[in-house]
Amino acid sequence: MTVAIERAEKYDLRVPRYTSYPTAPHFGASVDAGIYSGWLATLDPGAPLSVYVHIPFCDEMCWFCGCWTKIVKRYEPIRSYLDALHGEISLVAAALPARMDVRHLHFGGGSPTMLAPEDWLALTGALGRSFTLAPDVEIAVELDPRDATEEYIAALAQAGVTRASIGVQDFDPKVQLAINRIQPFDVVERVVGWLRRHGIADVNLDLMYGLPHQTEAKVEAMVDLALRLAPARVALFGYAHVPWMKSHQKLIDETTLPGAVERLRQFATASARLASAGYRAVGLDHFARPDDGLSAALAAGRLHRNFQGYTADDAPTLIGLGASAIGTLPQGYVQNAQPLADYRRAIEAGRLPTVRGIALSADDRLRRAIIERLMCNLRVDLDAVCREKGIQADALAAERASLEPLAADGLVRLDGGEIVVTEAGRPFVRLVAAAFDAYLQPGAARHSRAV
Template structure:
């Protein structure tokens, strides 16, 4: 049984380590250009393209996006985005191969079909793509037309990710995200007809006016859509970070006990339907590549969440996007004007980042394994990281001794107890010395 007191504690989501609040202005475009130029030829990498626009603003959302009802700002942005892609392409060595491409936002499907296909064509003209590259797109079903579906097929999309959150009309009104089951079903059928082999559906618990019975009803509807993957996120109420979340009154939100009950009931129903649990909050069909990665110890975690993408390099395009290199992290400026100015000047639009030390890499590995596998091997930590690994193993012994509800040691393995797995973010935070040095506020752990 999850400890509700601990579930109400806050912790980072650990889609990177160190986490983004610890990035600093000491990393800029010139340094990142060198990082790009030293990617080994023949290596595989991933790309992320950020579309920071929505034609409606969902009040629960914590993404970097802008609301617009006019398409002119999107057109102007695409011109700059294209220049950034060309600029990066001039620095990446020949022979580096793209294995995965993710379009996120915002709402990538807000793009006109012709613009979407032109963007894809530019990426393929600039970088070498593997024949079996995974192309994933975040989709707002309310934006989708038959022409958009055709464009998604034309860019060779292999995975669609659709946001649902909850089908209860009262909850949808409270988060400004009205979307019918019928609309969602129609889009999924259109994707399947065009050969899209994998569909992921996003659900959220802890939303305003949400109940256990309500989320159970939503899950039942979702299961009739036969998704290949399901993500079950806890709503992160961070109005100090995203001002539009002030539109959601805190009195409307379920308390910690209710959040736990909603999460548990939704997970039970998904598991009963035969899905494999993936990390904290994902589920997949047993034959899905994510499930196979989880069962073979190859599950990874990056800025898009759980993934089977094992590329060391991830280059992000667009304002606020984060890139990962062997040397460290680099984040583009979130300010559109500054982004445009830097790209126009022929400079990578990086405003901050983080250079990784060996200790950072060791702690990143431990945190990723706890978030993905709920355990890590002390022997493996020492083999990979030497003296730093030794020190972290000693820390782990201390955590296991003083907080056995979070971590236990059995032989060489340090594991999160089965009934405490929802607290994995808190367990991971025990190996994050930067956490106490910053002033960032985080969402609740469950």
């Protein structure tokens, strides 16, 4: 890690997080509701689906937030959004060639926990009527612990929720104040206790580094507290400060943000602590207990990357429901309308709310396979991927050669056709993936820090 820390400033570049390839800024209006409907109709009815449902509401703005959400003080906007969501479920189900199986259902946001308990039952009920929920379906929910009561957790359990990802960020009071997210440790501890008591055994914690006032010592203390809760998974996100895209982030005093070297030290300290507690490092920023499905998927080479991060789910199609939601199909990516009024209007007119996307070319598929292997396994055999895609092995010689400076710095090993990201290079894996991104124009789009 020493080499990497020395290189943090040199490689303090801005590159995408590669939750998709091509990335969302390259989606265009040529993929619309008509194209999506055609794609849905030709899906293999025997293949399973994953479903992502976006709930874009919160009751308070966290100043660090990089997600697409809306602050609401009344329930009425949520109620009318849910009407539209129910409409979209019916439209999508009607466009499929048959009733299809769902093995993985993820509710993200925003804060899905803004939904009233009865609306959880109504929503999972509607999904269960339109799709066949597998007996072992995983139903995962992003949970804001400040909103939760024990009755609420019981309602989630009754709706079939099996996994909860709790937004923690940091337990330190000064950091919490600087990000407008006051949430002491005992609030989180109490919610974890309720989840386990009601049978929601899989508990993930979202932690962050690079936040205002964070130091290595504070990050270590944060991880120690998190470990007391024995989470199945930990996501350790580097704070993405993009105030030109998220204007509320301007409320964060930039002079209190750690620099590139400090960020890398914080990541290194937190990862070492998690590793010494027995957690497996998964990809760029996840950690899993050895008994969690993500560890098994990593060991078996079955790990995948999607818009929620890393997953063991290998369904070829992800249906995105809700405003701004992104779907992945064998043919390409689709994204729904936002703002809310546009989303609702489409559904009220009986149309799928798809407004942009991209159809994958053969070149996109090749590069996507390479980028996903790098982001998941930290290694890729270029020759094998080219062979599998029927492309000449030397087609990517220039991209491979562009990694030589990273190899000289010990961040990757170039072993014939094989590219291996070293342990020191793990925090820089986005840079390695970027070498294969045909859309990336230096300086054209502004992304968050690579580390």
